[in-house]
């Protein structure tokens with residue numbers, strides 16, 4: 001038996017680490033060029049957020065129910081991973097940082113999406129019996145979720161690559177295609193070299209679909225995926241007399257649907273402030289100016305940072321996003337596994353997915369993982385985001401506050417046009433309007449050929 005993991009982001013690395021940790025004598029190979037500037041994991045805030053990710057769009061979705069039921073396990077796995085990293089000297093310090101996640105809203109906010117999301121999060125947490133602290137003063141209301149902390153994404157990725165480089169075979173090159181060659185899976189890299197494996201895991205994030213399309217495979221996933229382009233800022237001071245902002249916990253707004261919420265996370269080399277979101281099938285190279293403006297405004301207003309004289313660098317990455325915003329996880333063919341489409345919380349779930357995928361490779365599937373496999377099967381039909389009319393209205397609301405955030409107010413005519421766009425997109429998916437689309441994906445579908 002020999003296993004190839006294709007993709008060197010958080011998910012591929014966690015899979016390779018889990019394989020090595022449990023089966024040190026197994027032949028494991030990890031593929032991925034280190035020239036790619038747009039991997040999601042390096043751009044991620046790496047908030048280990050489950051409850052803090054609930055919003056008014058996903059609160060009653062099956063995937064949210066699954067995540068809430070598995071929340072305890074994923075948080076435990078992070079603690080186990082931290083201990084394992086210390087024992088094996090992957091990193092010589094704790095990887096989990098901060099005092100939890102504070103979700104904040106401005107009481108006077110006219111952003112209905114944000115207010116609804118805050119209420120949904122609170123309600124959902126009560127429903128699942130989680131004890132959280134809530135605070136309110138004249139200006140803000142907030143929820144403190146103590147056990148949802150963060151990881152320094154860059155430190156995590158670089159340390160894991162360094163450690164794995166000493167124990168398994170790492171190829172600094174991308175795979176061009178996969179095909180079945182008698183009993184083996186044959187991988188061809190971009191230099192034309194081929195290698196054979198009994199088991200293969202496709203974990204190249206937003207590029208996974210491209211690899212599958214280029215490959216000669218008898219099965220392909222039913223669900224399309226896109227690039228969820230996200231940008232964030234890493235702020236720091238380069239001047240001795242300018243004090244760097246520091247925070248001791250994650251401070252964030254709830255998700256805002258189309259426009260991702262504002263969040264700030266302390267990293268060892270600066271304060272991370274994210275993030276924008278644009279779903280597209282174009283490999284965009286640079287962030288939109290309005291995205292950077294919104295993040296800067298969020299940094300000042302929501303996080304309360306004095307940005308004057310601070311320096312910043314821009315991090316851009318492609319979140320892997322599927323047409324129904326549910327990941328694609330499962331066995332595409334015998335011993336060929338897919339693990340992508342994790343959208344905005346793939347970092348959080350990386351150790352969980354890695355543990356259970358490795359179990360699956362070795363023939364063990366527990367009921368929780370089976371439930372996930374049923375939900376996220378590559379052969380599933382699209383999973384509805386809910387009632388069609390509600391999805392149309394959520395899209396309109398989203399757009400209204402997206403415009404508002406950028407200083408515009410939509411006219412009634414413009415709102416009617418948006419409603420038409422949303423209906424058109426829904427009709428493209430199901431003529432009888434029996435299917436609800438994620439608001440974030442509506443433009444993508446309405447304007448695709």
Ligand SMILES: Cc1cc2nc3c(=O)[nH]c(=O)nc-3n(C[C@H](O)[C@H](O)[C@H](O)COP(=O)(O)OP(=O)(O)OC[C@H]3O[C@@H](n4cnc5c(N)ncnc54)[C@H](O)[C@@H]3O)c2cc1C
Nearest residue numbers: 009011036039040041045046047175205230345346347348
């Ligand atoms: C701005 C931003 C903020 C985010 N914040 C959070 C957060 O706070 N918490 C959270 O949980 N998640 C967050 N996410 C989402 C999270 O980053 C992703 O869900 C997760 O990192 C996906 O991991 P991945 O390994 O599948 O993909 P990636 O990290 O994109 O890794 C895929 C890798 O595969 C490589 N590759 C591509 N093609 C090939 C090929 N043909 N052969 C071999 N290798 C290939 C790429 O170079 C890349 O390194 C955020 C994402 C963004 C963009």
